[in-house]
Amino acid sequence: MSLFSLCTAALAIPALARPGQHDRNAPIISPRQQPDANNATNWPWRPLPWGEVNFLHTTDTHGFLEGHLNEVDYGADWGDFVSFVERMRDKADEHNVDLLVVDTGDLVTGNGLSDKSKTPGEVSNKLFRNVDYDLLTTGNNDLYFDYITKQVQTDIAEYYGDHYLTTNLDVDFNDGHGPISIGKRYRYFTTKHGLRVLALGFTLQDFQRPDFITVHNASTVWNSDWFKEAISNEVDLYVLLGHTDINARCDLTGTSQYNATETPMICMKDWLRKNKPDVPLQIFGGHTHIRNFRCYDGAASGLESGRYADTVGWLALRDVASDAWNGSKTIEDVPMATRTCSSPTSSNTMVDPTTAVRLDRRYLDFNRKTFAYHAIGNESDAVDKLDTPHGQKTTGDIYNARVQLNLTGVLGCAPQSYYIFAESCNCPSSIYTMVRFALNTTVKPDGKVKPQDSPRLIIMGTGGIRYDLFKGPFSVGDAFTVSPYNDTFLYLPDVPYTAAKGVLCALKKDDYCETEDPVGPCDMPGLASSTFAYDSFSLQQPLLHHAATEIKLNPGHVTTDDFGNCSKAVNSTDCGDDTQHKPLIDKYKPPKYLQSQGNIDPKNTKTVDLVFTNHLQEKILNLTVIKDLGYKASDVDYYMPPTFTTRDFLQEYARVEWNEKAKECPVGP
Ligand SMILES: *[C@@H]1O[C@H](CO)[C@@H](O)[C@H](O)[C@H]1NC(C)=O
Ligand SMILES: *[C@@H]1O[C@H](CO)[C@@H](O)[C@H](O)[C@H]1NC(C)=O
Ligand SMILES: *[C@@H]1O[C@H](CO)[C@@H](O)[C@H](O)[C@H]1NC(C)=O
Ligand SMILES: *[C@@H]1O[C@H](CO)[C@@H](O)[C@H](O)[C@H]1NC(C)=O
Ligand SMILES: *[C@@H]1O[C@H](CO)[C@@H](O)[C@H](O)[C@H]1NC(C)=O
Ligand SMILES: *[C@@H]1O[C@H](CO)[C@@H](O)[C@H](O)[C@H]1NC(C)=O
Ligand SMILES: *[C@@H]1O[C@H](CO)[C@@H](O)[C@H](O)[C@H]1NC(C)=O
Ligand SMILES: *[C@@H]1O[C@H](CO)[C@@H](O)[C@H](O)[C@H]1NC(C)=O
Ligand SMILES: *[C@@H]1O[C@H](CO)[C@@H](O)[C@H](O)[C@H]1NC(C)=O
Ligand SMILES: *[C@@H]1O[C@H](CO)[C@@H](O)[C@H](O)[C@H]1NC(C)=O
Ligand SMILES: *[C@@H]1O[C@H](CO)[C@@H](O)[C@H](O)[C@H]1NC(C)=O
Numbered sequence: 305m306s307l308f309s310l311c312t313a314a315l316a317i318p319a320l321a322r323p324g325q326h327d328r329n330a331p332i333i334s335p336r337q338q339p340d341a342n343n344a345t346n347w348p349w350r351p352l353p354w355g356e357v358n359f360l361h362t363t364d365t366h367g368f369l370e371g372h373l374n375e376v377d378y379g380a381d382w383g384d385f386v387s388f389v390e391r392m393r394d395k396a397d398e399h400n401v402d403l404l405v406v407d408t409g410d411l412v413t414g415n416g417l418s419d420k421s422k423t424p425g426e427v428s429n430k431l432f433r434n435v436d437y438d439l440l441t442t443g444n445n446d447l448y449f450d451y452i453t454k455q456v457q458t459d460i461a462e463y464y465g466d467h468y469l470t471t472n473l474d475v476d477f478n479d480g481h482g483p484i485s486i487g488k489r490y491r492y493f494t495t496k497h498g499l500r501v502l503a504l505g506f507t508l509q510d511f512q513r514p515d516f517i518t519v520h521n522a523s524t525v526w527n528s529d530w531f532k533e534a535i536s537n538e539v540d541l542y543v544l545l546g547h548t549d550i551n552a553r554c555d556l557t558g559t560s561q562y563n564a565t566e567t568p569m570i571c572m573k574d575w576l577r578k579n580k581p582d583v584p585l586q587i588f589g590g591h592t593h594i595r596n597f598r599c600y601d602g603a604a605s606g607l608e609s610g611r612y613a614d615t616v617g618w619l620a621l622r623d624v625a626s627d628a629w630n631g632s633k634t635i636e637d638v639p640m641a642t643r644t645c646s647s648p649t650s651s652n653t654m655v656d657p658t659t660a661v662r663l664d665r666r667y668l669d670f671n672r673k674t675f676a677y678h679a680i681g682n683e684s685d686a687v688d689k690l691d692t693p694h695g696q697k698t699t700g701d702i703y704n705a706r707v708q709l710n711l712t713g714v715l716g717c718a719p720q721s722y723y724i725f726a727e728s729c730n731c732p733s734s735i736y737t738m739v740r741f742a743l744n745t746t747v748k749p750d751g752k753v754k755p756q757d758s759p760r761l762i763i764m765g766t767g768g769i770r771y772d773l774f775k776g777p778f779s780v781g782d783a784f785t786v787s788p789y790n791d792t793f794l795y796l797p798d799v800p801y802t803a804a805k806g807v808l809c810a811l812k813k814d815d816y817c818e819t820e821d822p823v824g825p826c827d828m829p830g831l832a833s834s835t836f837a838y839d840s841f842s843l844q845q846p847l848l849h850h851a852a853t854e855i856k857l858n859p860g861h862v863t864t865d866d867f868g869n870c871s872k873a874v875n876s877t878d879c880g881d882d883t884q885h886k887p888l889i890d891k892y893k894p895p896k897y898l899q900s901q902g903n904i905d906p907k908n909t910k911t912v913d914l915v916f917t918n919h920l921q922e923k924i925l926n927l928t929v930i931k932d933l934g935y936k937a938s939d940v941d942y943y944m945p946p947t948f949t950t951r952d953f954l955q956e957y958a959r960v961e962w963n964e965k966a967k968e969c970p971v972g973p
Contacts, residue, residue, distance in 0.1 A: 337672055338370050338703060340712070340777065341379040342971050344671035345858065348882045349875070352678055353641040353664040355620030356401055356631055357499055357541065360389060361609045362435075363408040363590030364443065364547075367418025367428045368613040370702055370711075370781070374718075374774035374971045377669045377860045377883060378614040381702050384672050385616070386434045387695025391679035400632040402495040405435065408590040409443025409547040411460065412452060414612060414770065416711045416784035417702070423451050427705050429459035434698045439491065441469045441505030443547035443590065450477055450516050457486040466491050469505025469545060472520040472568045483518060489525075490534045497631035499624065502539045504572065506546035508591060509564030510556060519564075522554075522571035535580075541624050542576055542585040544569050550589035550598045550606035577604055584624045584661050588617070595667040597865035597880060599645030602660040610861065614670050618882075622662040643867055667863060669883045711781030715955055716962025717969035718778040724769060728892050735769055735786075736898050742957035743900040747793055747915060747944060754913075760795075760902040760943075761804050762915040763811070763924070766894045768950050776971035778962060783954045791917035791950040795943035796924075796935055798911040801904065803929050807914065808899045810927045859973045860885030886973075915943045917950060 362385075369382035380388075389405055396403035411425055411432055412418040418428035425446075446456045453475055461468040468487035476482030491503045509519045525531050546569030554571040556564045569587065576585055577600070587606035589596075595615055596608040609617030620641040625631065634640065641664035668674050676686040706712050722735035729736045743762045749755070771785045862870045862885050868878025875884055897920075904912060916924050921940060924930055948956075 337379055337381050337384055337699065338373060338706070340714075340779075341371050341373045341381065342376050342776075344377050344379060344669065344673040344883075345856070346377070346883055347673050347682070348668070348677045349884065350877075351639055352618055352666055352882075353620050353639045354399060354401060354635055355622040355641045355663065356497075356625045356629065356633060357495065357621050358396060358401060358403045359586070359588070359607075359617070359619040359621075360392060360403070360405045361408070361588050361607055361617035361619065362406075362613065362615075363588070363609050363617075364410045364593055364611040365407070365432065365613045366410055366414030366445070366611065367412055367425075368415045369417055369428055369431050370415070370706055371670065372612070372614060372774075373779070374776035374782070375614075376858045376971060377671055377885070378612075380671045380675060381699055382431055382434065382613065383695045383697070383699030383702060384675055384690065385613070385670070385695075386698045387690050387692045388616070388675035388679050389435055390692045390694060391675075391690065395679060397496075399635045399638065400497070401635065402497050402499055402631060404438040404495070404501075404543075406439040406543075406545060406588050407435075407437050407441075408545050408588050409441050410445040410590065411443070411456065413445040414785065414788075416709055416781045416788075417705060419788060420709045420711065420784060423455050425452060425455040425459065427709065429455060431698065431702055431705060433460060433463050434694065434701075437464060437467055439467055439469060439503050439505070439543065439545055440464055440487075441471075441545040441547060442473060442487070442507050444508065444511040447473075447475075447507070447517050448512070448514055450475075450514075453477075453486065453517075461486045469503060471504040471506055472522070472525050473507040474518045474520070476516050476518075478516065482516075489528075489530050492534055492537050492539075497625075498629045500538055500540045500626070501543055502534060502537060502541075503543040503545065504569075506544065506548060506569035506572065508546065508548045508552075508567060508569070510552075510560050510562050510567070511564075512562055520568065521566055522568045522575060525568070525572065526575055539580075539583050540626050540629070541621070542580070542583055544573055544576075544585065544587045546570075546587065547590045549592045550587055550596055550608050551592075573600065573604065573606075577601065584621070586619065586621065588619075595861050595863040595865070595880065597665045597867055599866040602645055605645050605661075605663065605866075607665055609667065615861065616668040616670060616674075618666040618668055620664050624661055645866070665865070665867065665880055666882050667861060667880050669860065674882060706781060709781075711779060711784065713780045714777045715780065715783065715958035716778050718773060718775050718958070718962055721775045721973055722773045724772055724894060725892055726772075726889070729894055729898070734894075735773055736766060736894060738773070739764070739769060739954075740898060740900040742953055742961075744902045745960060746953045746956040747900075748902060749943070757903045758913055759801070759904050759909050759911070760913040760915050761799075761801075761807070761904065762793075762900045762902065763807060763897060763920060764899075764917050764950070765897055765919060767896070768917070768919075773954075774971065775973070777969050778958045780955060783958065784951065787950050787954050789919075789950050791919045792942060792946050793915055793944040793948065793950075794918050794921055794940050795913045795915040796930070796939055797913055797941070799914040799930075799933070799935075801906075801909045801912050803933055804912050804914045805906075806929045807924060807927060808897055810929055811897045811920075811923060812895055857884050857886045862887040913943065 371381040372378035421427040466488045470485045470487035474483035507519050548569045552567040584603040589608045593611035598606040607617050607619050609615045676690040680686040680689045722738045727734040768789050773786050870879035
């Protein structure tokens with residue numbers, strides 16, 4: 305079989321399954337999580353602290369509504385979350401307190417469910433909105449292309465009406481109607497029990513803003529007439545949503561990557577603390593993909609709740625309600641929040657609030673055990689009692705959408721997990737090591753013009769690899785999540801090997817270029833360890849192979865925030881993580897480019913085909929080492945058929961290398 309026909313086979317996805325049927329061994333859809341997901345093994349170990357007003361927070365879901373199928377602690381899907389929210393609303397009613405559910409944006413980019421449809425979000429937005437959010441706002445990934453923003457406008461902003469907040473964002477779709485606000489500037493409302501809330505939703509400035517949007521400064525907001533009217537209302541609590549790092553500073557001049565002058569949400573927080581110090585303020589942030597809680601002062605704090613639907617943030621506030629509030633200030637039989645943000649950690653907020661708030665926070669793992677434990681109880685059949693009809697229907701709809709988008713087909717069994725940031729780039733568990741093997745195996749001629757095993761040097765940018773690849777059944781959807789771009793493979797024929805072998809270093813211009821391929825020491829030093837140096841939405845969740853404490857812990861978030869450091873003890877009462885995990889560390893910064901050498905003998909090979917993704921063409925032709933040889937754009941040709949892209953090589957590799965018909969294909973770290 306020629307390689308080209310193999311490629312065609314790679315793209316022919318198993319026949320469309322009927323709704324409710326899936327193409328692995330058990331063809332029955334269970335009324336709970338996705339049928340191919342795994343159950344969490346560990347329970348949370350303590351109940352949630354409650355307050356007068358309580359929040360559930362999601363952020364940066366990026367289309368991960370199917371859950372994380374090969375990760376044990378994050379296996380719930382969006383339907384399970386729908387059930388959880390509904391049960392928790394009942395629970396809040398039972399306790400006679402308020403519950404608000406909020407999201408801080410980035411609905412697309414990262415998962416096939418959101419990105420494989422004709423317009424990203426077209427399918428996933430309608431699944432997302434099964435949760436009856438009280439407040440939402442926009443993320444930068446919802447704003448890079450006007451067609452994505454239009455989809456958000458019709459599916460989300462119009463659907464949620466006055467709950468969808470775009471306080472400082474204008475868009476101009478160039479249709480003669482702009483600039484407009486796709487959501488509402490603010491929401492002033494009264495909760496079930498009479499808490500008066502003024503909510504605002506902020507977009508950050510520090511990203512590659514496309515021309516059709518304007519992200520206003522906070523001063524534009526507080527000088528506007530609508531704001532003067534909003535701020536004149538009697539308020540018990542300000543709620544600021546923002547797709548924004550809760551640690552960011554207000555003033556960004558001189559430090560911004562994208563000409564931003566400020567972080568509008570933080571500037572607004574500072575303004576409100578100065579001008580309305582007696583009204584408590586709560587921030588919900590996002591964008592940096594971490595779990596975090598930050599005390600600003602005794603009556604102002606911020607929460608950030610993970611990424612990719614791996615976390616639900618919980619926040620409980622006490623002492624914020626007025627006398628008119630008619631809920632219960634104490635609840636029997638459940639813990640109440642007792643912490644305070646007494647010592648300000650921010651020097652730019654010199655507030656001495658007359659109000660101090662008692663509060664607490666918790667980061668919940670996105671799995672059914674967690675949801676059942678908190679919404680139902682700790683009895684052995686709690687998990688079976690979690691589902692609501694709406695949640696079950698959502699689970700079914702997600703499954704059908706996955707089938708329709710051809711994401712469910714299993715290509716093989718990944719024998720181990722491969723990490724982006726957890727492993728040095730030459731180690732066996734580095735995803736780039738695996739990618740180099742996969743390129744060598746799948747990117748080669750069909751044998752008609754050139755022999756299949758022609759000497760070739762394949763170069764790819766590491767930025768195209770977007771997510772860790774986890775041990776277990778590897779599906780078309782997983783392939784899409786790990787390598788979502790559709791770059792073609794191009795080449796320059798018969799490049800002298802002596803020149804070709806210099807290309808990687810010329811591209812990378814870093815100290816480690818020589819060590820990368822083909823073997824390189826596995827223990828070479830990491831380039832950098834600061835997680836914030838990375839492009840925020842490529843932050844992953846890598847693991848560190850630590851000895852487990854007594855109970856068998858799964859790898860996952862281990863969080864340090866202003867109320868506690870889980871790295872000291874995951875079972876400390878100060879730790880915010882709801883389930884105990886083995887620690888994760890974003891340890892290595894991968895090099896920008898990698899290469900794979902096919903059939904090259906460094907001593908004897910004279911010429912090679914220099915293969916690269918179309919994304920790199922301009923850069924490579926511009927390198928002195930290539931320019932000096934006289935190569936021009938007209939010398940570049942397709943190495944693989946244009947239908948075979950960076951979306952396909954992992955699928956092909958899995959089919960060839962991992963397609964053992966293993967009866968068992970366990971997940972695991
Ligand atoms: C997960 O647990 C449920 C019971 O709550 C069970 O029916 C199901 O088979 C389990 N799934 C796996 C993959 O073990
Ligand atoms: C509590 O207050 C809310 C808002 O003012 C009101 O709608 C509700 O009827 C009150 N409930 C009771 C039990 O008084
Ligand atoms: C925000 O303020 C800066 C500095 O004053 C100004 O240069 C910029 O144009 C303002 N941006 C907007 C969107 O108003
Ligand atoms: C920042 O502003 C400078 C000068 O106006 C401009 O050349 C540059 O392209 C801008 N960069 C971004 C990322 O907007
Ligand atoms: C279950 O919850 C009850 C009441 O909340 C508590 O007394 C009991 O210790 C809990 N059992 C376990 C195993 O956590
Ligand atoms: C899914 O696969 C079917 C059959 O191969 C094809 O007709 C359909 O266009 C595919 N859909 C998507 C969204 O790729
Ligand atoms: C890659 O995707 C983009 C956007 O969907 C599309 O315009 C382009 O034609 C695709 N390229 C290939 C080679 O499939
Ligand atoms: C958290 O604890 C770990 C382990 O004791 C320590 O290395 C780390 O510096 C602490 N982090 C902070 C922010 O205190
Ligand atoms: C936490 O775990 C350690 C080690 O297993 C144990 O010694 C300690 O007593 C535990 N602390 C709490 C508060 O449970
Ligand atoms: C690359 O693939 C060839 C077969 O085409 C194989 O002989 C060689 O060992 C592979 N090299 C690496 C580094 O995987
Ligand atoms: C081409 O190379 C020159 C000189 O090395 C550099 O200044 C320029 O930015 C490069 N252009 C591209 C598109 O890489």
